[in-house]
Amino acid sequence: MAKKVEEVAVTRHEDSGEASRPLRVPAVDIEEQTDEYVLTAEMPGVARDGAEVTVEEGVLLLRGRTRQDVDPEPEHVEFHAGDFERRFRILPDIDPGRIAASMKDGVLTVRLAKQEKAKVKKITVESSE
Amino acid sequence: MALLPKRRTSDEERGWLFPELWSSPFGDFWRALDLSGWREGQLTPTINVAETDDAVTVTAELPGVTPAEIEVTVEGDVLTIHGEKNEEKEEKGKSYHRIERRYGSFSRSIHLPSSVQSDKVKASSKDGVLTVEIPKREDAKPKKIKIDVK
Numbered sequence A: 001m002a003k004k005v006e007e008v009a010v011t012r013h014e015d016s017g018e019a020s021r022p023l024r025v026p027a028v029d030i031e032e033q034t035d036e037y038v039l040t041a042e043m044p045g046v047a048r049d050g051a052e053v054t055v056e057e058g059v060l061l062l063r064g065r066t067r068q069d070v071d072p073e074p075e076h077v078e079f080h081a082g083d084f085e086r087r088f089r090i091l092p093d094i095d096p097g098r099i100a101a102s103m104k105d106g107v108l109t110v111r112l113a114k115q116e117k118a119k120v121k122k123i124t125v126e127s128s129e
Numbered sequence B: 001m002a003l004l005p006k007r008r009t010s011d012e013e014r015g016w017l018f019p020e021l022w023s024s025p026f027g028d029f030w031r032a033l034d035l036s037g038w039r040e041g042q043l044t045p046t047i048n049v050a051e052t053d054d055a056v057t058v059t060a061e062l063p064g065v066t067p068a069e070i071e072v073t074v075e076g077d078v079l080t081i082h083g084e085k086n087e088e089k090e091e092k093g094k095s096y097h098r099i100e101r102r103y104g105s106f107s108r109s110i111h112l113p114s115s116v117q118s119d120k121v122k123a124s125s126k127d128g129v130l131t132v133e134i135p136k137r138e139d140a141k142p143k144k145i146k147i148d149v150k
Helices: B027-032
Strands: A005-007 A028-032 A036-042 A046-056 A059-066 A083-090 A094-104 A107-114 B047-051 B055-061 B070-075 B078-085 B095-099 B104-111 B122-126 B129-135
Touching (some): A036 A059, A036 A083, A046 A094, A046 A107, A059 A107, B055 B078, B070 B122, B070 B129, B078 B129
Antiparallel strands (some): A028 B095, A036 A107, A046 A059, A059 A083, A094 A107, B047 B055, B055 B129, B078 B104, B122 B129
């Protein structure tokens, strides 16, 4: 089965002026259902107003901003409270006008509805007699 | 309690005359921390540990885990964070294109230093990050002596 949502190279935003904050790549699950794709991305520490989802020229951009006020500086560090970013290319069977996103417990859920034509249509074969 | 990490020997126990240069009053805490905590078939949440004059704060990343699914316990001087990370099931003819997230039970145990009040642990969870705060004992807090400049 061909992948309908594929990843585009993840790039750092050097021009954002925040080069000191590490950029993290969120772990992502993508599942396909009959009429939509559901993408979930793990972004711990990102609140609802810190999440950003945009579609531009067929590229879905997921961004999550963590709170800046990380205090105090940890002495034992296993994770860095940086921002999250990841891009995916979306193929034509996704309707860019029907993408919905929600944030809960540090997980961003994006629902991408399929174009009407991408759904399998059942055509009744009528008898000619 | 075979699953729990063994406390590493301190400089004193090793009989060393000079402790490490960077030893702080709480220095032994960092050596005593269990940094692995790994068990087969279980997820190990990543943690950060920060220390202020008043408290030791442990933060753990638990995306997709609701506060009700997290259990924080203290037994002796061992703090344990554990629970179950469940996948939201939507059974209706789905197939996966990408699976990177991991699900299942998670557990992490760390030794607490003797400088904290392990009976006064406070835990809260927000946006998939668990914060456990353990206040220090009064006598373990650094004392400030103000010197009048004449």
